[in-house]
Amino acid sequence: MPLLTRFVMKHGASPQEAADAAQEAFVAAYAQWGSIRFPARWLRTVATRAYFRAKLREDLPGELPEGRNAAHLPTDIQLSEQEREVYAALAELPPRQRQVMAWVYDRYTGAEIAEELGITEEAVRQNLRRARVALKARLSERGVL
Template sequence: MIDDAAVREADPAGRAGSGRARHDFPETYRRELPLLTRFIMKHGASPQEAADAAHEAFATAYPQWSTIQYPARWLRTVAVRVYFRARLREDLPGELPAARAESHVPTNIQLSDQEREVYTALAELPARQRQVMAWFYDGYTITEIADVLEITKESVRQNLCRARATLKARLSQQGGA
């Protein structure tokens, strides 16, 4: 699991975990589930895959909820790992992907045409650039992204710069930027 000592910095978005000692799980679940789902979609997941990963991250967090100091960051880290593990399992030869239950899809996530174009463009980025952009779009600083992804700040800056240039070019071709 994740060592929460590694995520002691304050949540930059000021959401759940911005320094409070105890967090209300149901309140955080209601507030963060749609945000967490969109965060996973920025990594290339379909809405259903993202919802599944978000739900599993909350299910993992629940038994240890009182020990998690910065839930928003913790949940994002776990959900991304869940999503990539699921993709890896689905890509294994000779195995059929497991059917996904529709019950965990957040009903309040609706994407505009422009948002769909952005998510499609994000999905076409190289994996590292996609990761950096997802964390950046969620309000994390270069230093925090470097810590979470365990890469240098310069690498974060470089990937951020390349991803922005690629997104700008793709979206301007589509008329989205």
């Protein structure tokens, strides 16, 4: 759960938003565990989609019903100051670069990332290259590097 939560945080989610998305992914996985071919990839994809769906709902006008009881969500995600800076820098990247970096940080290959995101391997490499340059610049400005 903490690894999946951190993965979603790399997409710009707060710890609470990431925990919500991770929990939703695990609930969905439980219902169909026997048919999931690559569980780690599947959970990452479902959790990320859950986070983005929640963000879309957040932007809709009007009142929404109360969410899950926060007391049952994991809140033990401890980040060092350096990790906080990295997550903040990741949040400033364009969405596609942020997605690619999140998958790269979790040690997926370019081919696997391309398949999951529905883009070419060249697009993965290009976004990765741009994201690394941007992250290096942002982290240098913050004195992290």
